[in-house]
Amino acid sequence: MIIFCGFCNAQNKTEPQTDNTRSETGPDNITRNIIQDRRGNIWIASFDGVFRYDGKSFTHVTSEVSSARFFSVLEDRKGNLWFGTIGSGVYYYDGTFFRNFTTKDGLVNNEITCIYEDKAGNIWFGVNGGASRYDGKSFRNFMMNGDLMSEDRTGKTFPDFTRPPNEVSTIVEDKAGKFWFGTRGNTYVYDVNLKEGGQGKTFTVFTHEGKPFKNVRSITEDKKGNIWLGGPDGLWRYDGRTFANFAQEFVGFIIEDKKGNIWTSSEGDNSPGWALSRYEGKSLSDKKPTVTKITNKPMIFGILEDDKGNIWFGADGVYRYDGNTITDFKDKEDQE
Numbered sequence: 001m002i003i004f005c006g007f008c009n010a011q012n013k014t015e016p017q018t019d020n021t022r023s024e025t026g027p028d029n030i031t032r033n034i035i036q037d038r039r040g041n042i043w044i045a046s047f048d049g050v051f052r053y054d055g056k057s058f059t060h061v062t063s064e065v066s067s068a069r070f071f072s073v074l075e076d077r078k079g080n081l082w083f084g085t086i087g088s089g090v091y092y093y094d095g096t097f098f099r100n101f102t103t104k105d106g107l108v109n110n111e112i113t114c115i116y117e118d119k120a121g122n123i124w125f126g127v128n129g130g131a132s133r134y135d136g137k138s139f140r141n142f143m144m145n146g147d148l149m150s151e152d153r154t155g156k157t158f159p160d161f162t163r164p165p166n167e168v169s170t171i172v173e174d175k176a177g178k179f180w181f182g183t184r185g186n187t188y189v190y191d192v193n194l195k196e197g198g199q200g201k202t203f204t205v206f207t208h209e210g211k212p213f214k215n216v217r218s219i220t221e222d223k224k225g226n227i228w229l230g231g232p233d234g235l236w237r238y239d240g241r242t243f244a245n246f247a248q249e250f251v252g253f254i255i256e257d258k259k260g261n262i263w264t265s266s267e268g269d270n271s272p273g274w275a276l277s278r279y280e281g282k283s284l285s286d287k288k289p290t291v292t293k294i295t296n297k298p299m300i301f302g303i304l305e306d307d308k309g310n311i312w313f314g315a316d317g318v319y320r321y322d323g324n325t326i327t328d329f330k331d332k333e334d335q336e
Contacts, residue, residue, distance in 0.1 A: 022057040026329040031314030032071045033114075033302040038079060040307060044318050045070040050083050051318075058329070065091065065098050074115040074123070082123060084112025087160055090125060106139030107132045109158040116171040118179070126168030129158025131181065142190075142203075144168075147212075149181065149188050149203040165215075172219045174227065180206070182216030187229065208236075208243050218254045228262065230254045235264055237284075246279060246289060256281075257305045265300035265313065274300040276313055276321070295319075295326055 027046035035043050042053040047069040049062040062070065062083065072084035081093040089102035089110045102110050107127065114126035123134045130143035130152070143152040144166045158166065165184040172180045179190040187206040205212050216231040227238045230251030237244045252265045252274070260281030267274045276294040283289040297315035304312040311321040317330040 022059055024057055024329075026051050026053065026058045026318045028317050028330045030069075030299075030316060031301060031318045033073050034304040034312045034314055034318065035073050035075060036304060036306050037075045037081075042304075042306065042312065043073045043075070043081065044314070045073040045083060045302075046314070046318070053329075061093070062091070066100075071111075071113050072115045072126075074117060076117050076123060077121060082115050084115050084125065086111045086113075090115070101134075103157040106141070106155075107157070108139075108141045108143060108152075110160050111167070113167055114170055116173070118173045119177070124171045124179075126171050126181070127158070128160065128168075129166045131168050131171065144183065144185065147186055147205065149183075149186075149190075151202070169217045170219045172221055172227075174221050175225050180219045180227065182213075182219045182229065182231070184215050187213040187216045187219075217252045220254050220256060222256045222262070223260065228254050228256075230264060230266075235262075235266070235279075246284075247291075252299075253301060253303050255303045255305060257311070258309065260284075263303050263305075263311060265303060267299075272296055273298045274315075276300050276303070276311075294321060 026044060027048040029047040031044055031046040033045040037043060040055065044051040044053065049060055050070050050073060052059045052061050066085060066088050068085035068088040070083055070085050074082045076082065083091040083093065087110055089100055089107055090112045092099040092101065101107055107125065108131065109127040109129045111128040112125050116124040118124060125132045130141060130149065133140045141152050142149060143156065143158065167184045168181055169184065170182040174180065177192060179192065181188040181190060188203045189206050190203050213229055213231065213233065216229050218230040220228050222228060229236045229238070230253065232250050234245055234249060235247040235251045237246065247266060250267045255263050257263060262279040262281065262284070264277050265274050266277060273296045275296050278292045278294060280290040299315060301314040306312060313319050317328060320327045
């Protein structure tokens with residue numbers, strides 16, 4: 001059934017054909033992103049689709065909606081969900097209906113690698129070729145061109161399935177209102193308060209000792225206002241004036257937990273695959289902070305701390321670490 005409404009700007013609003021079959025197991029394919037909603041449900045974006053975990057069982061929410069690979073998931077301030085795919089744009093889900101946005105509706109590209117909500121309630125989509133900002137009515141697009149990034153008002157789109165080096169991997173708004181964009185190319189700082197033509201480009205390439213940060217996969221701001229960046233140059237912290245490097249191996253994802261510890265996924269370090277590691281918050285002022293390697297997997301993607309203090313992470317499926325035991329939800333008996 002298709003319903004048209006003014007709010008959607010003639011977007012198709014379709015009845016969800018969700019597979020309501022519950023299961024004790026989650027996805028058994030690559031899991032890219034994990035969040036917890038305001039009701040305590042865990043939402044998982046994977047190559048198998050989007051799953052919801054209510055604490056007891058999993059529901060495959062998108063099984064009859066799209067067969068695309070899902071990379072990203074966000075709950076906005078109104079409680080609506082956004083699911084980013086590779087090749088099929090983004091799906092908006094209000095709990096009852098799905099709505100699909102693609103380049104036909106104004107997105108720069110249909111490969112949605114990250115989703116972020118800013119302080120004003122705008123939804124940002126990191127895509128192949130740049131970023132799209134949605135204010136609830138229309139898209140405002142920013143495109144990459146070589147080493148530069150700028151707003152595009154011509155309505156151009158970027159071809160699908162040509163991701164590197166134009167993919168935007170992460171978007172963060174800091175306490176000062178500046179936006180940070182980590183891409184497969186440069187890292188950019190976007191000052192929305194700097195008018196076009198005022199003091200040059202609105203987007204500034206972020207550098208250290210004259211060298212740009214390249215291929216940054218994750219950016220986060222901690223409780224103290226420090227910016228953390230992860231990529232091929234390791235794990236970096238920037239306090240607004242000085243830089244500190246905590247690891248040299250490739251770092252993919254970064255979060256800060258409630259206790260101020262920093263969790264990362266990283267490769268190398270003389271161990272097979274990727275490691276999930278915890279940097280003790282109380283030791284981060286030391287030259288050699290205390291680092292605990294929790295586990296290794298072939299690859300580790302999105303990391304989440306839930307409201308009970310458990311750490312969830314994506315790999316070949318989804319895993320939960322309670323401080324002692326790692327539960328693999330592909331097989332509930334397979335625990336470390």
